[in-house]
Amino acid sequence: MKTGIIKPRTLSGFMELLPKEQLIFDRIRDTLSTVYRQYGFLPLDTPILEHSEILLAKAGGETEKQIYRFSKGDTDLTMRFDLTVPLAKYVAKNYSALSFPFRRYQIGKVYRGERAQKGRFREFYQSDIDIIGDGSLALMNDAEIPSIIYDIFNRLGLTDFTIRINNRKVLTGFFSMLNLDDKAEDIMRIVDKLEKIGQDAVAKELQDIGISEEDCEKILTFISFKGTNEETIAFLNHLKAQNDVFNLGVEELTFVTNAIQAYQVPEANLQIDLTIARGLDYYTGTVYETCFNKHPEIGSICSGGRYENLAGYYTDKQLPGVGISIGLTRLFYILNEREYLRQDTLAPADVLVIPMTDDVAPSIRISNAFRKAGISTQIYFEQKKFKAKIGYADKLSIPFAIFLGEDELSEQKVALKNLSTGEQQILSLEDAIQVVTSSLSEKENQSIIDTELTSRSSL
Amino acid sequence: MKTGIIKPRTLSGFMELLPKEQLIFDRIRDTLSTVYRQYGFLPLDTPILEHSEILLAKAGGETEKQIYRFSKGDTDLTMRFDLTVPLAKYVAKNYSALSFPFRRYQIGKVYRGERAQKGRFREFYQSDIDIIGDGSLALMNDAEIPSIIYDIFNRLGLTDFTIRINNRKVLTGFFSMLNLDDKAEDIMRIVDKLEKIGQDAVAKELQDIGISEEDCEKILTFISFKGTNEETIAFLNHLKAQNDVFNLGVEELTFVTNAIQAYQVPEANLQIDLTIARGLDYYTGTVYETCFNKHPEIGSICSGGRYENLAGYYTDKQLPGVGISIGLTRLFYILNEREYLRQDTLAPADVLVIPMTDDVAPSIRISNAFRKAGISTQIYFEQKKFKAKIGYADKLSIPFAIFLGEDELSEQKVALKNLSTGEQQILSLEDAIQVVTSSLSEKENQSIIDTELTSRSSL
Numbered sequence: 001m002k003t004g005i006i007k008p009r010t011l012s013g014f015m016e017l018l019p020k021e022q023l024i025f026d027r028i029r030d031t032l033s034t035v036y037r038q039y040g041f042l043p044l045d046t047p048i049l050e051h052s053e054i055l056l057a058k059a060g061g062e063t064e065k066q067i068y069r070f071s072k073g074d075t076d077l078t079m080r081f082d083l084t085v086p087l088a089k090y091v092a093k094n095y096s097a098l099s100f101p102f103r104r105y106q107i108g109k110v111y112r113g114e115r116a117q118k119g120r121f122r123e124f125y126q127s128d129i130d131i132i133g134d135g136s137l138a139l140m141n142d143a144e145i146p147s148i149i150y151d152i153f154n155r156l157g158l159t160d161f162t163i164r165i166n167n168r169k170v171l172t173g174f175f176s177m178l179n180l181d182d183k184a185e186d187i188m189r190i191v192d193k194l195e196k197i198g199q200d201a202v203a204k205e206l207q208d209i210g211i212s213e214e215d216c217e218k219i220l221t222f223i224s225f226k227g228t229n230e231e232t233i234a235f236l237n238h239l240k241a242q243n244d245v246f247n248l249g250v251e252e253l254t255f256v257t258n259a260i261q262a263y264q265v266p267e268a269n270l271q272i273d274l275t276i277a278r279g280l281d282y283y284t285g286t287v288y289e290t291c292f293n294k295h296p297e298i299g300s301i302c303s304g305g306r307y308e309n310l311a312g313y314y315t316d317k318q319l320p321g322v323g324i325s326i327g328l329t330r331l332f333y334i335l336n337e338r339e340y341l342r343q344d345t346l347a348p349a350d351v352l353v354i355p356m357t358d359d360v361a362p363s364i365r366i367s368n369a370f371r372k373a374g375i376s377t378q379i380y381f382e383q384k385k386f387k388a389k390i391g392y393a394d395k396l397s398i399p400f401a402i403f404l405g406e407d408e409l410s411e412q413k414v415a416l417k418n419l420s421t422g423e424q425q426i427l428s429l430e431d432a433i434q435v436v437t438s439s440l441s442e443k444e445n446q447s448i449i450d451t452e453l454t455s456r457s458s459l
Numbered sequence: 460m461k462t463g464i465i466k467p468r469t470l471s472g473f474m475e476l477l478p479k480e481q482l483i484f485d486r487i488r489d490t491l492s493t494v495y496r497q498y499g500f501l502p503l504d505t506p507i508l509e510h511s512e513i514l515l516a517k518a519g520g521e522t523e524k525q526i527y528r529f530s531k532g533d534t535d536l537t538m539r540f541d542l543t544v545p546l547a548k549y550v551a552k553n554y555s556a557l558s559f560p561f562r563r564y565q566i567g568k569v570y571r572g573e574r575a576q577k578g579r580f581r582e583f584y585q586s587d588i589d590i591i592g593d594g595s596l597a598l599m600n601d602a603e604i605p606s607i608i609y610d611i612f613n614r615l616g617l618t619d620f621t622i623r624i625n626n627r628k629v630l631t632g633f634f635s636m637l638n639l640d641d642k643a644e645d646i647m648r649i650v651d652k653l654e655k656i657g658q659d660a661v662a663k664e665l666q667d668i669g670i671s672e673e674d675c676e677k678i679l680t681f682i683s684f685k686g687t688n689e690e691t692i693a694f695l696n697h698l699k700a701q702n703d704v705f706n707l708g709v710e711e712l713t714f715v716t717n718a719i720q721a722y723q724v725p726e727a728n729l730q731i732d733l734t735i736a737r738g739l740d741y742y743t744g745t746v747y748e749t750c751f752n753k754h755p756e757i758g759s760i761c762s763g764g765r766y767e768n769l770a771g772y773y774t775d776k777q778l779p780g781v782g783i784s785i786g787l788t789r790l791f792y793i794l795n796e797r798e799y800l801r802q803d804t805l806a807p808a809d810v811l812v813i814p815m816t817d818d819v820a821p822s823i824r825i826s827n828a829f830r831k832a833g834i835s836t837q838i839y840f841e842q843k844k845f846k847a848k849i850g851y852a853d854k855l856s857i858p859f860a861i862f863l864g865e866d867e868l869s870e871q872k873v874a875l876k877n878l879s880t881g882e883q884q885i886l887s888l889e890d891a892i893q894v895v896t897s898s899l900s901e902k903e904n905q906s907i908i909d910t911e912l913t914s915r916s917s918l
Contacts, residue, residue, distance in 0.1 A: 005772065005773060005774065005775065006512060006513065006516050006772055006773055007773070008513065008547075008548040008551040008770075008774070009510065009513065009548075009552065010505075010506060010509070010548075010552070011506060011534070011536070014506040014508065015506075016504075016505055016506060017504070018553060019501045019502075019503070019557070022501065022502050022503060022504060023501070023502065026502050026504075037807075037835050038833075038834075038835050038836070039808075039830070039835070039836070040808030040811075040835055040836060040837030041807060042481065042482070042807040043481050044478070044481060045475075045476070045481060045484070045485075046469075047469060047470060047473040047474075047475060047582050048507065048568065048582065049473065049527075049570075049582065050469070050470060051468065051470060053465060054465065054468065068529075070527075070529030070530075072527060072572055073572075075470070077470070077527075089467040089468075089469075090467075090475065092467040093467035097477055099855050101840075103807065104478075111508075113531055113532075123506050123507065123508065133841070136841075137841070138841050140819060140838075140840035141840055144838070144840075259819075262819070262824065263823055263827070264827065311467075313464065313465055314464060314465055314466070315464065348496075348501040348562065349498075349499030360718075360721070361721040364722055368722070368723065371497045371498070374497075376498070376499055377497070377498070378498065378499030378562070379603075381560075381597040381599040381600055381603075382592070382595075382597050392558055395558045398499075
């Protein structure tokens with residue numbers, strides 16, 4: 001006996017997409033993995049649950065509050081809240097089985113119990129790449145990362161974005177020149193908020209931690225320098241020779257910025273920005289952020305940097321690395337909400353075969369042939385009115401329908417209908433496969449982000 | 460200050476693969492999605508966490524004990540333990556936005572706190588497809604499922620497997636003819652264990668629930684019938700006309716078995732087996748199991764069936780469906796442990812470019828060209844001895860290396876080395892791309908399961 005019906009609902013802060021959205025989401029995710037693979041990154045898939053002791057080795061109070069932590073039996077468990085800590089554990093654990101530089105990508109769900117609000121998710125995909133060295137890692141790797149970011153967004157159809165690059169040593173060195181070494185971390189955390197809260201608020205926060213008005217002025221003037229990459233590098237070189245850390249930072253930044261040119265990332269998409277600090281104290285060199293030029297309010301959609309040591313909590317080995325992370329769920333949410341995603345170009349099938357006779361065997365035979373040719377094909381088996389069958393294909397945006405009636409079967413032909421143009425042709429099986437295949441390869445080249453939409457509007 | 464090192468470890472029962480294993484795992488997973496998409500299934504990705512009330516609407520005591528359930532704030536949460544309950548919730552919740560038949564696939568992790576033992580996992584991938592009808596669903600869909608199973612295993616390189624098919628109505632009808640209607644569910648659960656525990660144990664268990672020795676004999680004789688599909692159908696037809704449910708079951712089984720032939724699934728891979736009952740009481744018609752012929756001890760690697768109503772706990776709508784599930788993590792574990800997986804054919808990159816000059820710009824330019832041609836390419840940037848660089852490619856099974864020295868650069872050539880044959884050629888960039896591309900397309904056609912291994916040994 002049924003005991004009443006439970007209202008079907010999904011947890012708040014947990015994204016669950018309708019089929020058409022899911023197709024687009026998957027296309028974006030697949031684009032990311034394709035580019036990562038093109039650059040020789042290994043896939044990694046670590047558990048979602050780990051010993052709390054492992055995940056919280058480093059965590060501070062803020063993280064502790066936001067995590068999903070619970071016990072099962074005697075085991076203290078935590079759901080991963082990022083993909084970096086599991087990577088650190090993995091590399092430390094499997095150190096002797098890995099080849100360095102170890103290049104890995106991971107696209108996976110992470111969990112944070114943040115306050116529920118629009119556009120904030122508690123379960124969301126992160127998409128990370130990291131290159132880990134054993135003892136050392138060539139600086140050239142820092143130059144490769146922007147190229148990967150560029151390729152990804154370019155493939156998705158985005159053009160109006162900027163990869164901003166900086167070097168933490170430039171900042172720490174500069175603060176050191178002002179004799180503010182002991183406050184460097186705090187200053188870094190505060191200036192990182194510049195875009196969000198503005199100059200005045202940053203100045204106030206800096207003064208709150210005891211920075212003099214004069215130093216405050218100097219810091220703000222320094223980080224606010226605007227110019228071409230060449231001009232910024234000239235500006236920095238002009239300040240050199242006073243501090244070793246600063247000098248090294250300028251050299252690294254110069255080297256990386258020059259090296260990126262070989263990757264043919266347009267200067268319009270890559271800019272040195274001295275305000276980029278990344279709040280986290282584990283970045284030690286190059287840092288990256290990526291933003292939509294006309295939507296600074298969205299903040300960075302792809303961030304990362306160079307760190308000295310990945311896995312100090314789990315091993316004595318020195319494992320420097322460089323990496324970036326894309327908040328995939330958030331990126332999708334933004335693009336979807338602002339209607340920048342091309343609608344109705346993705347469908348569960350390329351062809352819907354509609355049998356018009358009682359014997360469905362010929363429909364099956366023809367579908368097998370289509371599938372063998374790499375065409376995704378569904379047969380509509382249900383007993384419905386003809387209009388309902390076509391309506392089904394329409395609603396799912398399936399681009400082609402094939403009708404198989406007595407006439408077609410006796411002539412060994414198929415009736416192929418292009419559902420967007422309405423054009424219908426009687427063709428041999430081979431010709432029908434040909435028509436569908438060439439239409440699909442045209443579509444393949446369409447990016448999922450609609451460039452017309454993005455230029456017309458403001459992304 | 461560091462406070463000592465925490466031993467890096469992964470929870471027991473949680474699979475975490477080394478890079479080469481992960482490449483193979485991903486290839487298998489991608490093969491599954493490719494086939495699902497070829498048949499027009501929509502991807503679905505539901506949350507891993509749900510309200511406990513939702514996931515446990517149906518669950519009995521056994522499930523409750525095995526689940527990962529906890530509270531966060533006021534919310535009672537459970538990690539999903541299968542992909543069926545989330546599907547039921549999804550379809551009920553989004554009913555009006557979906558087009559029926561709704562064909563979805565989902566490959567995702569599920570969680571069961573089972574007793575830890577070798578080959579048993581607490582976090583594992585399930586790979587499910589279901590076809591859901593609105594009110595009704597054509598029986599032809601039941602005939603399509605075995606074709607999908609066949610395509611998947613065939614693409615993976617498996618040949619020696621049997622899809623076993625039966626119909627629950629045949630069994631319930633038969634038990635009803637023995638006037639055992641009230642015990643039908645229990646009998647079903649017991650005979651389902653036939654392969655695992657043997658005839659004698661089944662007979663004993665049947666007698667324990669009060670079945671007479673004579674009926675026991677009849678049941679065992681009936682389900683043990685062996686013959687070709689044609690012979691089994693003749694045998695069943697011979698028993699017809701005594702019970703409506705039985706008759707309907709025989710008709711359905713006959714229809715489905717005949718219809719499968721149009722899909723060109725070889726009879727060697729598809730057999731009616733009257734012992735297949737599936738323990739779960741929600742299957743009501745066609746049922747499937749799939750096993751390796753020479754490894755009955757592994758049990759079914761792909762099971763499912765037809766059900767009357769997917770989402771009765773969440774909606775009044777009648778939603779019949781048919782589906783199957785593959786325990787992907789377990790399947791991978793079995794194939795990997797028995798060494799049936801082709802080793803060293805998958806690598807993070809197709810080409811390792813090794814710069815032999817200080818200026819790496821030409822290496823970057825050439826790598827860009829390779830990537831544009833769809834070839835996965837890594838540049839080795841580290842300052843190491845030449846031997847270490849080649850050793851890196853070897854360890855990662857990267858099939859080709861490209862050396863770029865002064866000579867090659869001045870002649871606008873590249874030195875391309877095939878690392879498995881040792882052959883080295885000086886080629887133009889275009890020719891090098893050509894050589895690598897054709898070698899890769901040969902490899903593409905290799906199945907991941909080594910058919911030589913499987914015929915030589917016993918899978």
